[in-house]
Amino acid sequence: MHEMGIVMQIIKIAVASIPDDVKNAQIKRVNLKVGKLAAAVPESLHFCFQIAAQDTPLSDAELNIEEIPLKIRCTDCNVEWIASEPVFLCRKCNGTSVEMLSGRELDITSIEIVDKDN
Amino acid sequence: MLEIKYKNQRYYHHKDPRKPHHSHNGGGGSVGGKNSDTREIKIVRKVLDVNDTIAHQNRELFREKGVFVINVMSSPGSGKTAILVKTLSQITPKIRCAVIVGDICTSNDADRLAGFGAPVVQVNTDAFGGDCHLAAHVIKTAANNFNLDEIDLLIVENIGNLVCPAEFDMGENLRIVVLSVTEGEDKPLKYPLMFRVCHAALLNKIDLLPHLDYDSKAAVQNILKVNPQMPVFEISAKTQEGFDSWIEWLKQKLHGK
Numbered sequence: 001m002h003e004m005g006i007v008m009q010i011i012k013i014a015v016a017s018i019p020d021d022v023k024n025a026q027i028k029r030v031n032l033k034v035g036k037l038a039a040a041v042p043e044s045l046h047f048c049f050q051i052a053a054q055d056t057p058l059s060d061a062e063l064n065i066e067e068i069p070l071k072i073r074c075t076d077c078n079v080e081w082i083a084s085e086p087v088f089l090c091r092k093c094n095g096t097s098v099e100m101l102s103g104r105e106l107d108i109t110s111i112e113i114v115d116k117d118n
Numbered sequence: 119m120l121e122i123k124y125k126n127q128r129y130y131h132h133k134d135p136r137k138p139h140h141s142h143n144g145g146g147g148s149v150g151g152k153n154s155d156t157r158e159i160k161i162v163r164k165v166l167d168v169n170d171t172i173a174h175q176n177r178e179l180f181r182e183k184g185v186f187v188i189n190v191m192s193s194p195g196s197g198k199t200a201i202l203v204k205t206l207s208q209i210t211p212k213i214r215c216a217v218i219v220g221d222i223c224t225s226n227d228a229d230r231l232a233g234f235g236a237p238v239v240q241v242n243t244d245a246f247g248g249d250c251h252l253a254a255h256v257i258k259t260a261a262n263n264f265n266l267d268e269i270d271l272l273i274v275e276n277i278g279n280l281v282c283p284a285e286f287d288m289g290e291n292l293r294i295v296v297l298s299v300t301e302g303e304d305k306p307l308k309y310p311l312m313f314r315v316c317h318a319a320l321l322n323k324i325d326l327l328p329h330l331d332y333d334s335k336a337a338v339q340n341i342l343k344v345n346p347q348m349p350v351f352e353i354s355a356k357t358q359e360g361f362d363s364w365i366e367w368l369k370q371k372l373h374g375k
Contacts (some may be wrong), residue, residue: 002250002282097347098346107163
């Protein structure tokens with residue numbers, strides 16, 4: 001529901017990350033990690049990105065989303081697993097003391113650019 | 119991690135790309151290579167880091183002023199305002215409270231919460247583009263309306279929504295999720311992030327149970343699947359059944375600040 005705000009932030013970060021030595025930068029791709037438990041839907045991010053990227057250095061850019069699985073670890077018996085359901089009980093010992101190793105990411109990892117003046 | 123990737127080449131600065139890099143330049147990126155058409159600039163930033171930074175500033179300010187902050191979230195119509203009305207009536211004026219209430223439109227909730235001696239600020243997010251959640255900068259602005267030196271407990275009633283508010287830290291000490299027995303028992307599994315990030319759950323409207331085919335045990339079990347150590351209080355804002363335990367828990371958390 002708030003994907004447009006997230007996309008605006010992505011564009012802001014991407015534009016601010018263009019190095020000073022690139023005079024006429026065009027961003028070709030933005031690489032993003034989105035955890036399975038993050039409150040952001042990849043399809044909605046793509047849709048919003050198409051609209052928000054217009055008239056910016058990202059107008060021809062692809063939003064490349066790597067979806068990160070929900071990975072959980074039991075702190076009692078150290079078992080790790082990738083969860084297909086949001087159940088935070090240990091698969092092995094049924095313990096309740098677990099931690100989330102991945103799945104909440106909403107990170108921009110890199111941009112790929114070309115200098116149109118080169 | 120610094121990874122420089124060209125169209126036809128890929129190599130890592132570190133042998134193990136998962137290890138953090140030894141220096142970061144705050145998002146400016148690092149650039150390598152001059153002869154390639156496309157170059158990759160590593161950033162590694164949280165998309166919401168601007169919000170997180172303001173939330174951190176809020177948290178510092180609230181800690182300095184001795185204000186304990188709770189963020190109350192739920193779907194629309196679960197009874198957040200009714201719960202807060204009854205909670206305020208029990209804890210004020212002994213505990214000096216203030217309330218920030220978020221809605222897209224109207225000041226109806228603020229009107230209901232006024233009259234308990236606690237200052238109330240209504241935030242309407244239609245001015246922010248109809249936002250579906252309260253973000254840290256909104257709380258920062260709203261908190262300017264209070265004399266924080268005279269407040270023990272700041273209650274934030276978030277916008278009714280089980281999705282977006284879970285993603286936005288505001289600088290609160292505790293997050294409370296409200297679920298009502300007129301909603302599905304499986305809501306915790308449908309909106310797991312919300313139930314995962316919260317510190318306590320209130321299962322509201324239990325006075326209606328005799329009239330419903332609602333399995334409240336299943337609802338509690340589903341909450342505990344997502345967050346096994348979370349306290350769950352079964353309450354009715356109408357009859358105040360179950361309120362003693364909830365208020366007692368809140369007071370303990372407040373005094374342990």
